[in-house]
Amino acid sequence: MHRLLFLLVAFLVAPPARAEPSFVVDGQLGAAFLLHSRSHAIGHAFKPTARFGLRGRVGDRLEVGGSISGLVDASAHYRVVGALAQARFAVWRRSAFSLGGAIALGAGYDADILHADLRAKPYPVIPYGFLALDARWSIADRWLIGAEAGWEDLSIVRLGALFGFAFDGGKP
């Protein structure tokens, strides 16, 4: 048991040993809590959420690119999607682990649930954005798994599983 713990700690704290791939494509699937929902029913206050992104590495810790993020629902009242420029900064990085923070800004499709009065405006939301924290592990060399929590458009809190793939330009 102690040996396992030692190996786990060593795995987490070992510094990065090699050059990282140039690009990361990742996604999140999870649940979102809707801060403006008046209804306390689970089916109204929580919705499935998804985010997909592609970023390129700029230096050791910074990734810059774009994301599409939003809520997945059959009802237009809850259907939210934003197209965003995103930056992720690795706050803490080890050989197979990275703890990061992300910020994203762009434009979004306005939906009623984004508003306290539950009435969308007849034009896109600009700026639409999110702040996020994630923890991700590298497995099988280039695959990424982890978890991500985000605060989106000041009205959605989301938490979900993170998955991704790191690759070099031209030869993923």
Next chain:
Amino acid sequence: MRPARLPFLSGVFALTAIACGSPVPEDILGYASRCLRMNAAPIPPYDGDPHRGMKNVYACNVGSSLVEANARPFPDGTSIVKESTREGESFVWLIATARKEAGAWRWDEYTRNFEDEELRHGLAGQSTCTGCHQQARSADWIFTRYAR
């Protein structure tokens, strides 16, 4: 479809219904036409109103003479239904029910955000309701009295 899958699918549907919140029970539906409205005029919202909006309260499955006499306690089988409509809106966003069973009330709330979606059972527990309704303990836990 193989018969063996039916129990599994039934379970999945049941779990989905529970997870999303069950709809308003059939014995509550139609309350506005078959139950006795207790309030003379819609009850306006107030600061800290947990059922925010203009409210109507109905007594169901109980004799109208008992309700009109404001007799307490209500008999077993009574259902009290409160509906609330937000200011500036034209649809009921909340239905709160109290059902008298074995001498005690069971409290439930069904809510929605939008007119074209179904009212669904909320997460509030019994204590959320009794915490407030205990102020009306002397009136069998029901605030609204019959008035015309």
